[in-house]
Amino acid sequence: MPATIKDIAKAAKVSRSTVSRVLNDSGYVKEETRTRVLAVIEELNYSPSAIARSLSNKRSNTIGVIVPDINNPFFAEMIKGVTRVADEEGYRLLLVDTDEDNEKEQLALQALQEQRIEGLLIVSTPAKGKRSLEHLRWMRAHHIPVVLLDGHIKYDEFDGVFIDHYQGAHDATIALIKAGHKRVGILTGKLSSRPAMERLRGFQDAMAECGVVSYDEDILFGDYGHEKAYHLTKEMLLREKRPSALFVSSNQMVLGMMRAMSELGMKIPQDLAFIGFDQLETLNLIGMNCSTVDAHTVEVGELSMKRLIRRLENEKLETAHTVLRPDLSLRGSEANLK
Amino acid sequence: MPATIKDIAKAAKVSRSTVSRVLNDSGYVKEETRTRVLAVIEELNYSPSAIARSLSNKRSNTIGVIVPDINNPFFAEMIKGVTRVADEEGYRLLLVDTDEDNEKEQLALQALQEQRIEGLLIVSTPAKGKRSLEHLRWMRAHHIPVVLLDGHIKYDEFDGVFIDHYQGAHDATIALIKAGHKRVGILTGKLSSRPAMERLRGFQDAMAECGVVSYDEDILFGDYGHEKAYHLTKEMLLREKRPSALFVSSNQMVLGMMRAMSELGMKIPQDLAFIGFDQLETLNLIGMNCSTVDAHTVEVGELSMKRLIRRLENEKLETAHTVLRPDLSLRGSEANLK
DNA sequence: CGGCGTTGTGGGACCGGTTCCATAATTATA
DNA sequence: TATAATTATGGAACCGGTCCCACAACGCCG
Structure with missing residues (x-):
């Protein structure tokens, strides 16, 4: 078993109190004793028990x-x-x-x-x-x-x-509109979660502020996962009338969207532009240039x-x-x- | 401060020992006392201190x-x-x-x-x-x-x-050769690390076993990072004579390699085939079909x-x-x- | 009905630290 | 040089549990 403060005390011929004082350099300790105690500590490779200390201190x-x-x-x-x-x-x-x-x-x-x-x-x-x-x-x-x-x-x-999240979605949506997109959609996260809801609101408000018509069918109700995003995007891409840009609520969902596009032989941003949420470091590292809302x-x-x-x-x-x-x-x- | 076992003991009119017995159901406790103690515990929302227990037990x-x-x-x-x-x-x-x-x-x-x-x-x-x-x-x-x-x-x-790692690299290299590649290279990790070294050995042995000529300049000495991998790959891709396939020692390095290819307008696997190490879940999710050595x-x-x-x-x-x-x-x- | 085994409970030491208090040793002050 | 202040050290209680041991109560058997 590991050495205890008692062992140190005994070996250094002092009391436990003194060892404790050395350990926390509190109170008075003669320089000579201090060095002696430290030497013993070193020698026995003593390390005080955080557990015992916590119990005594009442501080974990x-x-x-x-x-x-x-x-x-x-x-x-x-x-x-x-x-x-x-x-x-x-x-x-x-x-x-x-x-x-x-x-x-x-x-x-x-x-x-x-x-x-x-x-x-x-x-x-x-x-x-x-x-x-x-x-x-x-x-x-x-x-x-x-x-x-x-x-x-x-x-x-x-x-x-x-x-x-509201502001992030709002800014992203405005950016898409400013880029010249006339019809913009959103891929939401699970709406039972607060952030997803706020992002949706940010999106809607931005659309309204800019006077861009928002189509109900352009709001794709996802669940943060890539699978759902894949299906929703694919379906959307096959419609004759559809948005030219998407705000995507999570990095996982961006992946699903991309798979859908890749399967349909579509290109970013020609066939569908987007801005995602969270980092997409991996994709940017390989030169895919994904625009995102960086959440810090x-x-x-x-x-x-x-x-x-x-x-x-x-x-x-x-x-x-x-x-x-x-x-x-x-x-x-x-x-x-x- | 949180309730202690003493508080429970007092409130239930028993000794600490008895409370302890209830807590760990060890020893004898009359059913009646047990329920009484449990009731008090519930009422006071008592949760025993792991710290004190550890000290006593000598088990953290x-x-x-x-x-x-x-x-x-x-x-x-x-x-x-x-x-x-x-x-x-x-x-x-x-x-x-x-x-x-x-x-x-x-x-x-x-x-x-x-x-x-x-x-x-x-x-x-x-x-x-x-x-x-x-x-x-x-x-x-x-x-x-x-x-x-x-x-x-x-x-x-x-x-x-x-x-x-040896076997992984070995298998990957064989797979590349079996796929029909006549000239195969490797992008190594930092060779001061054991895994990188083993992968390199696995690669070399596989080449030798298959009787494929291994060129020194096809061994690209990387450092696990994507940046170095990017430069090495780019340089390599600009040579007139070069491998048609690469075994890449880490997922980060695959990213660097891809950036190089993307910048040169090259395609996988037409211009350069590869097998990577570790998962590349992100890339596969978007339909990039990256072959890898799955390390479990x-x-x-x-x-x-x-x-x-x-x-x-x-x-x-x-x-x-x-x-x-x-x-x-x-x-x-x-x-x-x- | 006295002794014995089983069941039920409490007392107290202990785990390894910290800290307060008393006391001893040393130095400063009058 | 006696006394006070400062420095140095040890003793002991405490933190909140566990666990061993002593003892009490109870039922059972011969």
């Missing part, structure tokens, strides 16, 4: 992070951002991947509670039955601050860092961790919602080449 | 996982596999992303040690100065089993689950976690190295259409 130094899918670059990037700040500030992360499964989310919440996390960052999956909400409320009631990162729900009662996901992670830390330091803060405005990256796929 | 129930980059699907998938098994078996994961930084790896190792992890899964970054190796040895000496997942190093002294990364994660658990149960096991043979997924990009 741990932040819980819940995401729907680590595999998705969208979330992986947020995690990167969170990690960076956590590292700097000396917090440990307990990361949970819920696989978009509400039940797993419940279990995770329970587990994190047992781990005595000091704060929680969560990108929530759709809250069936609102059990999550209860849990989050319980957390806050027990002085565990919660920060929401984007995600499917938005409870005003919690701090949150959000992406302005890493920044979402950083800001939310920072926010959490601030609240940890001062529980009385007003709840705050930071909303990040996405930037448009136009790379060519939005062009109107008719 | 935690496994450390170190990867170079969560953002890379290659590692993210391994994590998925690890997570699945860990969940089933009731282990918590402490995940560390080292950003390919050796120093961070050192710090992480130290931190995990303080957390009293019971075992370690590591995809190691190149071990400059071998400090990592020391650390890993120290772990094992202190009864913390270590399992290596693929990665840049391979120390026979530790358990490990590896991908057979999720399985690597699962198997290594399982291995770790077995060793946790029995420290005396012989060290074992599982080597997974990759499968070839031919989708068309390897064809010889001349």
